Amino acid sequence: GAGVSQTPSNKVTEKGKYVELRCDPISGHTALYWYRQSLGQGPEFLIYFQGTGAADDSGLPNDRFFAVRPEGSVSTLKIQRTERGDSAVYLCASSLMGRLGAVVNTEAFFGQGTRLTVV
Amino acid sequence: AQTVTQSQPEMSVQEAETVTLSCTYDTSESDYYLFWYKQPPSRQMILVIRQEAYKQQNATENRFSVNFQKAAKSFSLKISDSQLGDAAMYFCAYRTCLQGGSEKLVFGKGTKLTVNP
Numbered sequence: 001g002a003g004v005s006q007t008p009s010n011k012v013t014e015k016g017k018y019v020e021l022r023c024d025p026i027s028g029h030t031a032l033y034w035y036r037q038s039l040g041q042g043p044e045f046l047i048y049f050q051g052t053g054a055a056d057d058s059g060l061p062n063d064r065f066f067a068v069r070p071e072g073s074v075s076t077l078k079i080q081r082t083e084r085g086d087s088a089v090y091l092c093a094s095s096l097m098g099r100l101g102a103v104v105n106t107e108a109f110f111g112q113g114t115r116l117t118v119v
Numbered sequence: 120a121q122t123v124t125q126s127q128p129e130m131s132v133q134e135a136e137t138v139t140l141s142c143t144y145d146t147s148e149s150d151y152y153l154f155w156y157k158q159p160p161s162r163q164m165i166l167v168i169r170q171e172a173y174k175q176q177n178a179t180e181n182r183f184s185v186n187f188q189k190a191a192k193s194f195s196l197k198i199s200d201s202q203l204g205d206a207a208m209y210f211c212a213y214r215t216c217l218q219g220g221s222e223k224l225v226f227g228k229g230t231k232l233t234v235n236p
Contacts, residue, residue: 026200032223042123042226043164084174089162095222107226110164 004111025094037089089113125227142211158208
């Protein structure tokens with residue numbers, strides 16, 4: 001697609017339920033990122049994929065959070081046993097990556113996010 | 120770990136006037152990238168301007184320019200001839216450029232800019 005697409009746009013779930021958030025990056029972008037933005041805060045890094053593998057998952061807050069990108073394009077962020085504190089906007093971004101994994105000055109394009117509300 | 124600080128939670132400017140948003144950061148690296156992102160109510164983060172730390176010349180993009188002071192670790196954004204459409208949250212962000220390093224962005228808490236007609 002033309003831009004990064006995230007679905008659903010909004011999700012309301014009950015405490016303790018399982019949720020999946022989907023991100024469809026820009027075609028051809030090998031790098032994909034998930035961020036979490038709580039109310040009144042800047043986005044906080046969760047996880048970064050290079051192709052199918054998680055290159056950096058240091059931002060995942062605990063083992064209830066998990067993300068996959070099985071074919072190197074679409075990614076799913078999975079949250080188990082949701083808590084009210086998980087309520088936030090979850091942003092996805094994608095970018096090109098240089099050869100040999102070199103970090104190049106490439107722009108990260110963001111989706112419009114999924115607003116998750118845990119009640 | 121790198122940190123980014125935006126000390127102005129809210130700013131306002133009159134249409135057609137100039138406003139400067141402040142950002143400071145902390146890092147032990149010598150090479151890195153700095154960004155300003157705009158986030159309107161639609162929630163989508165839009166890149167406004169970026170600066171490579173090794174470049175001494177301040178970046179400019181039309182009405183947007185930065186004042187990059189590497190020694191002071193300061194990276195302010197100047198918006199000239201402010202327009203109503205500039206009203207949004209503005210986030211300063213840092214990214215390493217170490218080869219093999221994570222491409223994650225480290226964001227500040229943001230500044231809400233209001234443009235008054």
